[in-house]
Amino acid sequence: MSHIEAELNSQPDCWERAAEAAAGHGQVLGATGERVALVGCGTSYFMAQSVAALRESAGLGETDAYAASEYPVGRTYDRVIALTRSGTTTEVLELLARLRGSTRTTAITADPHTPVMTAADDVVVLDFADEESVVQTRFATTAFTLLRAHLGLHTPQAVADARAALAEPLPEGLVESTQFSFLGQGWTNGLAQEAALKMREASLSWTEAYPAMEYRHGPISISTTGTATWMFGAAPEGLAEQVRATGALWIEGTLDPLAELVRAQRLAVAVAAARGLDPDRPRHLTRSVVLASA
Numbered sequence: 001m002s003h004i005e006a007e008l009n010s011q012p013d014c015w016e017r018a019a020e021a022a023a024g025h026g027q028v029l030g031a032t033g034e035r036v037a038l039v040g041c042g043t044s045y046f047m048a049q050s051v052a053a054l055r056e057s058a059g060l061g062e063t064d065a066y067a068a069s070e071y072p073v074g075r076t077y078d079r080v081i082a083l084t085r086s087g088t089t090t091e092v093l094e095l096l097a098r099l100r101g102s103t104r105t106t107a108i109t110a111d112p113h114t115p116v117m118t119a120a121d122d123v124v125v126l127d128f129a130d131e132e133s134v135v136q137t138r139f140a141t142t143a144f145t146l147l148r149a150h151l152g153l154h155t156p157q158a159v160a161d162a163r164a165a166l167a168e169p170l171p172e173g174l175v176e177s178t179q180f181s182f183l184g185q186g187w188t189n190g191l192a193q194e195a196a197l198k199m200r201e202a203s204l205s206w207t208e209a210y211p212a213m214e215y216r217h218g219p220i221s222i223s224t225t226g227t228a229t230w231m232f233g234a235a236p237e238g239l240a241e242q243v244r245a246t247g248a249l250w251i252e253g254t255l256d257p258l259a260e261l262v263r264a265q266r267l268a269v270a271v272a273a274a275r276g277l278d279p280d281r282p283r284h285l286t287r288s289v290v291l292a293s294a
Helices: 003-009 011-028 043-059 092-101 138-150 156-167 188-201 239-243 256-275
Strands: 036-040 063-067 079-084 104-109 122-125 180-185 207-211 227-231 249-252
Touching: 003 256, 011 122, 011 156, 036 043, 036 092, 043 063, 043 079, 043 092, 043 138, 043 188, 043 256, 063 256, 079 092, 079 138, 092 104, 138 256, 156 256, 180 188, 180 256, 188 207, 188 256, 227 239, 239 249
Parallel strands: 036 063, 036 079, 079 104, 104 122, 180 207, 180 227, 227 249
Antiparallel strands: none
């Protein structure tokens, strides 16, 4: 079994631990009504997008998400929360340094022996969700669950659905598809983007992600026999029928959207195996992007 397989299979247990731990970190994860920004790179950026949309849509405060390199330093927030599995990503550390003394910062990380421990004002360590694989699975979803539980929006059903996502077979014909489109709405948009990234990283697949209502505005033209379109959450009326009419395989997201991401992670591993690839060591990628000083 690859590292990524073992790690993605452990997610339900990790989520339960994160949900239990959330109450102990409430003071550093953004109070109700505070203006909050979440930042990250790669997978962490997409999870930040989902958390931001979930928090704001629940009426808990204005919330934005940025790639760490694109953060608007002149903008005012009560707190900036950085997601960084490795604790060493250059863009995140540089941003935290710029914010020091002006904006309160929190880092959520997996490694307590890295520079982020002193770069941020407050730190939450999820070392039980750290990973051997370069490709992120459980850290990202566990950090999301920590924040979701902090917002009062986590339920045991998400964990039950994750167990179902791990136990049930993937839809017939999905692994053989030549192209994959992931769709979301609201807070599931970031999850759809992350699902697409997993497919690109682990299996070198041609994969895209879009807001569901935007799919009719051009991207549906790539749908045809042999392609797959996967919806995270409830689909807009009529979209499933339109996609099926192209000959494409339509995958309806029936589980909690975070559990649907677990299913997509499994798909990435399955496609990698079918293509003879090592999903633990994707080409051109490392665990953390550490840039040389200018």
